[in-house]
Amino acid sequence: MISVSNPVLVRSRCSRSELKGVSIMFWGLILCLICSFSIWTNLRTLSHHTSLIKSEDDMKREPLCRKLPDGVDYCEIEGDIRIEANTSTIYVFTPDERLGPNSTTSWRTKPYIRWYIQRNVKLWKVQIVRYSERENYNVKCKHDKYHTAPAILFSVGGQVGNYYHSFSDVIFPLYTTSYRFQRDVHFLASDYQGWWINKFQDIFNVLTRHPIVDIDNECWEVHCYKKMVVGLKYHVDLVVDDRSVSEYSTGVSMQNFRHLLRDAYSLERKTSISRQRGSTSPRLMIVSRKKTRVILNQEEISQVAREVGFEVVLADDVSTFDVPRFANLVNSCDVLMGIHGAGLTNMLFLPDNAVLIQLIPFGELSVIARIDYRDPTPGMNIQYLEYEISANESTLSHQYPIDHPVLRDPGSIHKKGWYAMSSVYLDNQNVTVDVGKLSATLVQAMKLLVRN
Ligand SMILES: *[C@@H]1O[C@H](CO)[C@@H](O)[C@H](O)[C@H]1NC(C)=O
Ligand SMILES: *[C@@H]1O[C@H](CO)[C@@H](O)[C@H](O)[C@H]1NC(C)=O
Ligand SMILES: *[C@@H]1O[C@H](CO)[C@@H](O)[C@H](O)[C@H]1NC(C)=O
Ligand SMILES: *[C@@H]1O[C@H](CO)[C@@H](O)[C@H](O)[C@H]1NC(C)=O
DSSP states (O other): OOOOOOOOOOOOSSOSSTTSOHHHHHHHHHHHHHHHHHHHHHHHHHHHHTGGGOOHHHHHTSOSEEEOTTSOEEEEEEEEEEEEGGGTEEEEEEOGGGSOTTOOOEEEEOOSSOTTOOTTOOOEEEEEEEGGGGGGOOOOOGGGOOOSSOEEEEEOOTTTTSHHHIIIIIIHHHHHHHGGGTBOOEEEEESOOHHHHHHTHHHHHHHBSSOOEEGGGOTTOOEEEEEEEESOOOSBTTBOOGGGHHHHTTTOOHHHHHHHHHHHTTOOOSBOGGGGTTSSOOEEEEEEOSSSSOBTTHHHHHHHHHHHTOEEEEEEOGGGSOHHHHHHHHHTOSEEEEESSGGGGGGGGSOBTOEEEEEEOTTTOHHHHIIIIITTHHHHTOEEEEEEOOGGGBTHHHHSOTTSHHHHOHHHHHTTOHHHHIIIIITSOOBOOOHHHHHHHHHHHHHHHHHO
16 A cells, blocks of 8 residues: 655754755666666676576676565675765775676665655665775774674665554565574664654564664764675565565565564464354454544444454554554454554454454455455465445545546546545545444354354
C-alpha cells in the first residue's frame, strides 16, 4: 500500500547541501539508475560469456552496488571501508591492480527498498579510491580503528510513519539482511528518527546487540569497517519466497521472524486456542480506525460476533498504542478483524493458526488489499478470510448519485491514478457493515479455529 506518511524531519547537524534541489536529485537518481543498470547488465553479460574462463580478475570487477530485480539499490562491500557522514560518502580504498582502467568507481545509492520514494531519503555515494590516489582523500578512522563487526546502512525515512511500511519497508528487510550476522552487526540508520527507533527498540534488540548509530550525524568521526551492506535485501512485502534463495539457505523465514517477535515482546501464545476445543471462547479483536474507513456499526458487529461465540476485544488503531502492549493484546486473540489498513499489520503478533479477517472497502480494492494482508498469511501460518463491502454498505452511496462512476464504475476512477483513487475509496468512505452477511464470515472463522 502506498500511503502518505507524516515524516518528522530531523535536520542533520553536518550536511550543508541537504536541501539542494530535490528534483536535481531525482533526475540525477534516474540517470544514475539507468547508467548503473546498463553498466551492471553489461558486466553481467560479460561475466556470463566468460564464465567458463572466469578468472579472479573478473570476479573482482563485479560491481559493489547493483539493482535487485525490484529496483532496489543494494551494495555489498568488503575491504578498507571508511564512512564520511558529512558528505554521505562511503569510501572503499582499493589496490590499483584490482581495478580495470574502465571500472566503475562510484555509485549513488538510495538505501531504502522503494526506489520511487523521494521524500526524506538521503542518497549515499559509494566511492572507490585507488591506493595511488589515497593522498587526495583525508578520511582517516580515529586511531586507525576498524570496527570488527560488519555494518548495514539503511534509511529509516521514507514511509516509516506508516505502521505497515515500518515492517514491510524496514524491519522485515532488515531482519532478512542482517540474519546471517547473528546480532553481531552495526545498524547505521540514515534519516534517523528517534521516535521511530524508540517505538521498535525491542525488535532491534533481538536483531543486533550493538546500539543503533545515527549515521548522518557522525560528522566528526569517520567509521571504518572491513565489511558492510548498503541498502536492504527485498523481494516482496512481508514474504520470503523462492526469489530469496540465498537467505532461505541461511535460515531466514517468516516463521523465524515471528519467533523473534515473540521473543522481543515476550508473547506467550505460539498457537491459537483451537487445540482446547471450545473450553473457552476464542477471542476476536476488532481493530478500529478513527478518521477514514471507519466502521460505523462496531457495536452491532460485536453483538453478532458474541452470538457466534467469540469473546470480543475492541482496540483502537495501533498508532496511539505502545507496540509492546498492543503486541501482547493481539497475541491473546485468535481472530483479528478490521478494514483494510495499517492496523492489520498486527497479524504479525497473532499465534499460529489464528484467523485474519480483512474487510475490503468498496471500490475494486481487492488486488491491493490482498497484496498487503492476504499474501503474507501463508508464510505466517495464519488463516485468511475476507469480506467485501458493497456500495450499499458504504457512505459513498450517500455521497454520490446512484449512477455516478464512483459507484457504478470504480475501474474508471482507478484509471485516473493512485491519488484520484485513494482520495475517494481510501480516504473518503466509512462503512456500515451488513451484519447479516458478515455473520457467515464469522461462523466460517469459528469453524477454521475448531477444525485445526
Ligand atoms: C576502456 O574504454 C576505452 C574507451 O571506451 C576503450 O577503448 C578500451 O578498450 C577500454 N578498455 C578496456 C580494458 O575495456
Ligand atoms: C568532513 O569532516 C572531516 C572531519 O572529520 C573533514 O576533514 C572534512 O573536510 C569534512 N568534509 C567536508 C566536505 O566538509
Ligand atoms: C446490498 O448490495 C448487495 C450487492 O449488490 C446485495 O446483495 C444486497 O442485497 C444489498 N443489500 C441491501 C440491504 O440492499
Ligand atoms: C468518517 O467518520 C469519521 C469519524 O466519525 C469522520 O470524521 C469522517 O468525516 C467520516 N467520513 C465520511 C466520508 O463520512
